[in-house]
Amino acid sequence: MIQLTDIKKMLNEQGYITDDAVAMSLYLSIQLSKPLLVEGPAGVGKTEIAKVMAKALQTDMIRLQCYEGLDATHALYEWNYQRQLLHLKMVEHNNESVGDKEKTIFSDAFLMKRPLLQAITHDKRPVLLIDEIDRSDEEFESFLLEVLSDWQITIPEIGTIKATNIPQVILTGNRTRELSEALRRRCLYLYIDYPEFEKEWLIVKSKVPEIDNKLGEQICSFMQELRKLQLEKTPGVAETLDWALALSGLHIDHLDKTIIEQTLGVVLKDWRDTRHVQMSLSELMEKTGIISKIG
């Protein structure tokens, strides 16, 4: 049986720097076989959790990316129509009865499994990542609820397929839409926020080990200040890592105004944000201690 300390150890081994709340949620989600709903701003490693979990449990991760208009044919299964038609052409002159033909073309071989069906028919208990669930529409959400509670899928032509193993489910969301009460109740809930300076610095150190200490600390404190500004798209940890990787790749050992201006595009992805930061760059640098206040 898996222990709480094992989870922490596994997360650490996979290079995922985290706190006790995350470990506890993952642990209980595994033990109680309950889906885990992870919310938080973009780029804080929500999706990463599922990947790390799959690695830690030594199983596969199956991912369902949600978007508006996602429906059963993309999430569950679809018949391979082209193949079905070809098959019918091929057996046109056989004396098979229509019933038999039908049985053949509506069989496993002509079925295209989509993520949800894949997940419940998988040999080893997989990690099922339902990414950005809030982007799908309400219709899909209620459909998903049904699957998540019954763990079976009914295909009219074949019958009901029961889960061989109940997958370990992780749902992520950005709070772009309010999720239904019913879905929330079925899940354990975890909110991941932007990391504090110390944690972010640890993450940078573990992912970009070759980085200069001074540069790394400067980058992290600059990012902390950046997130306090009112930006259209607040940069996440992913951006911090990109920036750290880029700058250390350029063999830079400290930040200065020119370097920041030249590489700001790694961190900010909106031109208004870029302009905003450029305007208040000196102030930002003062706050982070990169340049000391003059006079």
Next chain:
Amino acid sequence: MLITRQTSLSKNIVQFCRYLRQKGFVLGVQDEATALEALTFIDYSNRDIFRLALKSVLCKTKSQLQEFEQLFNSYWKQIGEAVDSKVKTVREQVLKPKDKDASFKSLKAWLNGNKNDEEEKVASYSSNESLSKKNFANIPDDEIDELLRLIKALSKKLAAKAGRRYEKSNKINLPDLRRTLRRNMRRGGELLELAYRNPKRNRTKLVLICDVSRSMELYAGFLLQFMYAFQHVYRRVETFAFSTSLHHITALLRQNDFHDALKILSNKNEGWNGGTRIGKSLHEFVQEFAPRVIDKKTIVIMMSDGWDAGDTELLKESMERIHKICRKLIWLNPLAGYEDYKPQVAGMRAALPFTDIFAAVHNAESLKRLGNWL
């Protein structure tokens, strides 16, 4: 097994869940069971682990996560104290909202068409005060039927937009292979009879935000009726009311009879019928709700006279933000019904640049025109 052995612990968990429920957590029996089950997997003698486990099982939203620490501490502190002083049972203090009789009365007064014409109760900056009474003193109760008819027509109109999902169709358009194949099986798979599908039509989402402050007293009853009626005939509506702070009233209006809803509202909201802080309230809206309730298909309807006692800069910022993420921003101003109305209040002037449509709302007739813009 463990659960039965630890009866006092399990009793406490159930009590704690009850305590959380009083604090607004939505917890079912299922959640209590899950919490107890979770305890069997952890070392609950460690207080931190115990807290984390309960937190991860019992919290369902971000705000609950934030409240949890404090609630947890205060509850278990109370328990500790009770055990220390050998008191057997702990009665949590139930914070019952006091019955705000006065404000309910005035709400009722709006609803019944402001039969009490007490001058001093009407606070308005406008010199056209008497005119407004003419418009609104005589809203008959049965106008709600007329209103419902109007709103039904509106919601039909809203239903006419194409979406990304598909539905079956008899019009010749995109082929629906699944249904085609099914239909033609009896012919041995020769495709003679084709089936089609069409983009499914999408319904526009609506967000209604109503000003219920002092200066809007005359209109708020009518507007709340409007919101209530809308909520009942059209599914995709989110409703908010504000005076000094913002209140999400969708669930309240949906679940209750109109009079009950008003009663609950007036009990709950202390700032009700008070001064106006549009800027602050809208800012709250932007921070708390906007990303969740507004998308590119949403039409936002503000109903206010624009009379703001707070920060107009904040109002401007929030309006800009909302305008940017929604499809259309409509501002309905009850005062705009007067012939010589000019938007001179600072708040209104700040909001106008971000308003797609600025119009009057002073009677059912003006609501009819709303249909042209949706």
